[in-house]
Amino acid sequence: MGRDKMDVSKDILAVDVGSGTQDILVWQHGVNPENRPKMILPSATTILAAKIERATEKGHHIFLTGKTMGGGPCSRAMKRHLSKGLKVFAGKEPALTFHDDLAKVEGMGIQIVDNRPGAAPLTELEMGDLNLGAISRALGQFQVATPKTVAVSVQDHGFSPTKSNRAFRFEQWTDLLGSGNGFESLLYQTPPGHLTRMKAVTQSVPGAWVTDTCASAFLGALQDPWTDSRREEGVTIVNIGNEHTVAALVKAKKIWGIYEHHTSLLDPVKLNDHLDRFRKESLTNREIFEDTGHGCRVLPGAGEASPFKHLTITGPNRERFLSLNGHMAAPFGDMMLTGCFGLVKAVKEKWGQVN
Numbered sequence: 001m002g003r004d005k006m007d008v009s010k011d012i013l014a015v016d017v018g019s020g021t022q023d024i025l026v027w028q029h030g031v032n033p034e035n036r037p038k039m040i041l042p043s044a045t046t047i048l049a050a051k052i053e054r055a056t057e058k059g060h061h062i063f064l065t066g067k068t069m070g071g072g073p074c075s076r077a078m079k080r081h082l083s084k085g086l087k088v089f090a091g092k093e094p095a096l097t098f099h100d101d102l103a104k105v106e107g108m109g110i111q112i113v114d115n116r117p118g119a120a121p122l123t124e125l126e127m128g129d130l131n132l133g134a135i136s137r138a139l140g141q142f143q144v145a146t147p148k149t150v151a152v153s154v155q156d157h158g159f160s161p162t163k164s165n166r167a168f169r170f171e172q173w174t175d176l177l178g179s180g181n182g183f184e185s186l187l188y189q190t191p192p193g194h195l196t197r198m199k200a201v202t203q204s205v206p207g208a209w210v211t212d213t214c215a216s217a218f219l220g221a222l223q224d225p226w227t228d229s230r231r232e233e234g235v236t237i238v239n240i241g242n243e244h245t246v247a248a249l250v251k252a253k254k255i256w257g258i259y260e261h262h263t264s265l266l267d268p269v270k271l272n273d274h275l276d277r278f279r280k281e282s283l284t285n286r287e288i289f290e291d292t293g294h295g296c297r298v299l300p301g302a303g304e305a306s307p308f309k310h311l312t313i314t315g316p317n318r319e320r321f322l323s324l325n326g327h328m329a330a331p332f333g334d335m336m337l338t339g340c341f342g343l344v345k346a347v348k349e350k351w352g353q354v355n
Helices: 005-009 044-058 073-083 102-107 132-140 163-179 196-204 214-219 225-229 268-279 285-288 318-323 335-354
Strands: 010-016 022-029 038-042 061-066 088-090 109-113 122-127 148-156 209-211 235-240 244-251 256-261 295-298 310-314
Touching: 010 088, 010 209, 010 214, 022 295, 038 044, 038 268, 038 285, 044 061, 044 073, 044 122, 061 132, 061 209, 073 235, 088 256, 102 244, 109 335, 148 214, 148 335, 163 256, 163 285, 163 295, 196 209, 196 310, 209 335, 214 235, 214 244, 214 310, 214 335, 235 268, 244 268, 256 268, 285 295, 310 318
Parallel strands: 010 148, 061 088, 061 122, 088 109, 148 209, 235 310
Antiparallel strands: 010 022, 022 038, 235 244, 244 256, 256 295
16 A cells, blocks of 8 residues: 555655765655665765776866865875876865865865866766765665655864864854754754855755754664663763764753764773763863864763763764773664664654644
């Protein structure tokens, strides 16, 4: 028996865009979670990096078009390409992927252009965090309709041409703590102007909901039964991603603290020490920033509110930190879709506010 129009109108396509993978869930209303279509695919930046590498191998110059997107793998591939003496041309929007100051982008060797250059041989590559057409075609091969509601999470440092993007990004977490709002409040259909990656997604897919990958990961982890049952006591949630490790102190509906660092600079001993002092309000923002992390903020009185002894871990690099003895969150039985479940939760919260 087919699903009625009312059910289909409540479906959500959730795409959690990371540096290693893009995790995709078709949340079909009224369908058992285990039967909802899902895919774990290479991330957009990983795909682009592979295309850049192929152009490098062929000895082709590169022309980058499209939108601002996540860097990481594609940025590293671009630098290797330039080191071979090959040229990189880019429009202004895609060029902002590499730095918010276009003068610094040009300093890297990338030439900012308005039109396709005449250099040859030339490979043209389109940039962007979300290829909705490709996802829809893949789903269509299995007779799965693409929902009209699209929700996407990306890690957005924010536009900061003259200030450290690490500091600027962490100011946004500080603002969230000060507001008293939950992670759901970071979901937008019209994102603030400084959130350029999110804006690029909504320009490509008008009407899409967007949020930060860490916000969606926290919301997803809180749907894990073990974590949810301890939420009233207070939990420490850690999302160990490929690029960033972010932790939050949460009790009931209140966020008491946020910590963010780079995963590559952490090992189990160091992270355990940071989390211990994070809970005790003795880990400073300055220490983390000077260690080339992003920062650390805890609201006054957090230690009195809870010891936050319950530790929940999620993220693709969680296996490196098994010695922390935390609970490995798996909402609806699937850790890799934690961010997608968080996206769905946030969208449904927004729908509830409207309806």
